[in-house]
Amino acid sequence: MTGVLGALSEAWDEVRVHKSRVVLSLVGVFLAVFAMTTVTALGLIVAQVQQESAERGAGRPATIAVNAYDPTTGMPPDPAEWDAAVTELVDRYGIATAASISYGEGLYRMPGGTQRMQTMRVSPAYGDLHRKEPVQGRWFREGDRTALSPALVVNEAFLEALGIPDLSSRPTVVLGGPAPVRATIVGVVREGWGSEPIVYRVDRSGGPWGDAGAVDPAQAMYGGPSTLELWVPPDQADQVMEVVSRDLGAALGGVQVDAFRQDASGMEETLAMLRLAIRGAGIVVLVLGGLGVLNIGLVTVRQRIREIGVRRSFGATSGRIFSAVMLESVCATALAGVAAVGASIVLVRNLPLEQWLNDGIPLADAPGFPVAAAVEGLVAATAVGALAGLLPAIIAVRAKVIDAIRF
Amino acid sequence: MTLLSLRGISREVDLPDGTVLPILTGVDLDVAPGEHVSIVGRSGSGKSTLLNILGLLDTPTAGGYLLDGEPTDHLRARRRSRLRGEVFGFVFQQFNLLPRRTAVENVAAPLLYARGRDFLRRRRTAAEMLERVGLGARADQVPERLSGGEQQRVAIARALVRAPRVVLADEPTGALDVETGAQVMELLARATAENGAALVTITHDLSVAALADRRFRLDAGRLAPLVEAGALDAATSDRGTG
Numbered sequence: 015m016t017g018v019l020g021a022l023s024e025a026w027d028e029v030r031v032h033k034s035r036v037v038l039s040l041v042g043v044f045l046a047v048f049a050m051t052t053v054t055a056l057g058l059i060v061a062q063v064q065q066e067s068a069e070r071g072a073g074r075p076a077t078i079a080v081n082a083y084d085p086t087t088g089m090p091p092d093p094a095e096w097d098a099a100v101t102e103l104v105d106r107y108g109i110a111t112a113a114s115i116s117y118g119e120g121l122y123r124m125p126g127g128t129q130r131m132q133t134m135r136v137s138p139a140y141g142d143l144h145r146k147e148p149v150q151g152r153w154f155r156e157g158d159r160t161a162l163s164p165a166l167v168v169n170e171a172f173l174e175a176l177g178i179p180d181l182s183s184r185p186t187v188v189l190g191g192p193a194p195v196r197a198t199i200v201g202v203v204r205e206g207w208g209s210e211p212i213v214y215r216v217d218r219s220g221g222p223w224g225d226a227g228a229v230d231p232a233q234a235m236y237g238g239p240s241t242l243e244l245w246v247p248p249d250q251a252d253q254v255m256e257v258v259s260r261d262l263g264a265a266l267g268g269v270q271v272d273a274f275r276q277d278a279s280g281m282e283e284t285l286a287m288l289r290l291a292i293r294g295a296g297i298v299v300l301v302l303g304g305l306g307v308l309n310i311g312l313v314t315v316r317q318r319i320r321e322i323g324v325r326r327s328f329g330a331t332s333g334r335i336f337s338a339v340m341l342e343s344v345c346a347t348a349l350a351g352v353a354a355v356g357a358s359i360v361l362v363r364n365l366p367l368e369q370w371l372n373d374g375i376p377l378a379d380a381p382g383f384p385v386a387a388a389v390e391g392l393v394a395a396t397a398v399g400a401l402a403g404l405l406p407a408i409i410a411v412r413a414k415v416i417d418a419i420r421f
Numbered sequence: 422m423t424l425l426s427l428r429g430i431s432r433e434v435d436l437p438d439g440t441v442l443p444i445l446t447g448v449d450l451d452v453a454p455g456e457h458v459s460i461v462g463r464s465g466s467g468k469s470t471l472l473n474i475l476g477l478l479d480t481p482t483a484g485g486y487l488l489d490g491e492p493t494d495h496l497r498a499r500r501r502s503r504l505r506g507e508v509f510g511f512v513f514q515q516f517n518l519l520p521r522r523t524a525v526e527n528v529a530a531p532l533l534y535a536r537g538r539d540f541l542r543r544r545r546t547a548a549e550m551l552e553r554v555g556l557g558a559r560a561d562q563v564p565e566r567l568s569g570g571e572q573q574r575v576a577i578a579r580a581l582v583r584a585p586r587v588v589l590a591d592e593p594t595g596a597l598d599v600e601t602g603a604q605v606m607e608l609l610a611r612a613t614a615e616n617g618a619a620l621v622t623i624t625h626d627l628s629v630a631a632l633a634d635r636r637f638r639l640d641a642g643r644l645a646p647l648v649e650a651g652a653l654d655a656a657t658s659d660r661g662t663g
Contacts, residue, residue: 016535016536016537016540016541017536019540020533020534020540023533024533027522027526031521031522032521320517321519321520324513324517324519325530325534326478326502326505327476327478327505327509327511328505328506328530328531328533328534328583329502329503329504329505329506329507329531329534329583330502330506330533330534331498331499331502331503332498332499332502333499334502334534415478415479416473416478416479419478419513419517
């Protein structure tokens with residue numbers, strides 16, 4: 015036991031006495047571990063941003079989109095029949111997340127006059143499926159479907175067109191048409207380009223205003239049948255597509271039902287490649303840092319050869335000399351690793367990454383500082399210390415005691 | 422009873438041109454516990470080699486070396502190292518203090534290789550040893566700030582800190598002036614005697630050699646007793662280390 019303590023004490027003593035040299039030799043390792051850990055952490059965050067960005071558009075893996083329409087008229091099925099068939103399907107197969115989406119144009123009474131705007135009417139589950147993270151307010155919830163005032167989630171361009179800076183005044187907008195109603199803006203999402211307004215409307219509301227603001231489909235520039243989106247385990251996606259087409263087709267009778275996987279395929283592979291590239295770059299940087307430590311270690315051990323001889327005269331065994339030189343390197347690089355990981359955590363946590371990488375949209379699953387990256391950084395630093403200490407340790411052990419003392 | 426016993430010790434080295442250079446030839450020497458032995462000889466006579474063999478730093482080419490009655494020729498490297506630390510204390514001509522460590526850290530250094538209580542109490546033991554050599558007040562000074570005499574006193578404290586049974590001193594006064602050398606030698610002899618340790622000194626200083634109980638002359642690798650003053654002069658006429 016005292017042997018181990020002695021070796022550690024000796025190694026620490028060396029680090030303490032030769033602070034300047036040790037610090038100098040460790041700059042490379044510090045920078046390497048810092049770079050590797052930071053790049054890995056940033057890489058994971060970038061990957062998460064990429065993934066969420068893709069999922070905002072196409073849904074989370076696996077999102078099955080289901081379209082139903084009359085093949086002769088192109089019109090969607092009767093809404094009541096559609097709702098009943100979908101409810102039965104979802105219940106039968108225990109599908110936890112199912113969202114309905116329909117597109118159309120709506121009439122909005124804006125300060126400059128009534129405007130037609132493309133509107134997506136979606137059920138609240140659409141937010142889960144597409145990782146909707148409002149920058150103000152909230153996304154739809156179940157209660158909105160029975161509220162007498164239809165709930166809207168708009169983008170910042172819409173809010174600007176309305177002449178309202180934020181949601182603090184609980185803004186509303188009148189939906190025109192045969193039965194006008196005042197809709198409530200409950201959330202703001204950061205979407206769209208320039209001044210293009212984007213409006214999400216909850217799929218249904220309480221009262222007789224379900225169609226308020228809706229433009230006659232025959233006059234609408236854009237519209238189409240409802241889409242159902244189902245979030246299912248990726249390995250069951252093919253089976254679900256087949257079952258859904260069959261069951262809904264049978265339930266609705268004479269209606270064409272198409273089911274297809276909508277989420278971005280190949281995303282996992284792309285992200286895996288990205289992570290691999292980041293890791294490779296980190297390893298190259300670390301190897302370069304390790305070479306720096308090795309170089310200084312080799313020079314140092316030659317300078318310390320007399321001291322090593324003197325220690326041998328005290329009774330130090332070869333093993334003890336070997337472990338002392340090795341441990342010195344390991345202790346020092348491990349310390350550098352701890353410092354580098356600490357610095358990396360401070361940096362990554364304080365960078366406005368969501369602003370830079372995600373256009374200010376909060377990440378739905380914002381990754382914390384990846385523990386794996388921190389552990390890898392520490393392990394890598396220690397391993398570099400061990401490898402860089404190996405050669406000097408061998409030289410120290412192979413030095414003849416007498417020659418070493420006379421050196 | 423004999424502590425160290427050399428019988429017919431020879432040491433040769435192979436030269437690059439293929440020839441063999443004899444350093445020591447048929448050396449016989451016995452050292453008893455607590456005894457003070459000095460060895461004088463010309464430069465290159467093999468004095469340091471003999472000391473290295475005694476201290477288990479080197480091995481003879483031929484002959485037998487018994488340490489406390491135990492043959493040392495088949496000792497494993499690990500056992501040799503442990504014996505070296507436990508039985509011997511070394512004092513070098515150039516002090517060989519560890520640079521940038523304080524006096525007390527230098528004295529405590531051999532105890533890093535001790536076990537149990539000796540290891541755990543190493544700093545206190547080192548401080549006590551420095552008090553014994555009169556350097557208690559300089560315990561926190563690094564060697565670079567100590568005089569030559571003080572550095573050698575630190576080296577003596579370091580040699581004695583593990584209470585060795587033999588102190589091997591290689592030209593302990595070689596780097597000191599006459600007066601300081603005499604003081605250091607007096608301290609070394611007194612401290613080893615207080616510890617009950619044997620002292621083997623290699624020196625070219627006649628007064629240092631004269632302090633020993635028994636004196637030997639090493640000439641061309643052969644060891645012989647030295648008893649006459651004239652022979653002592655002859656042995657050290659070419660001053661230097663061997």
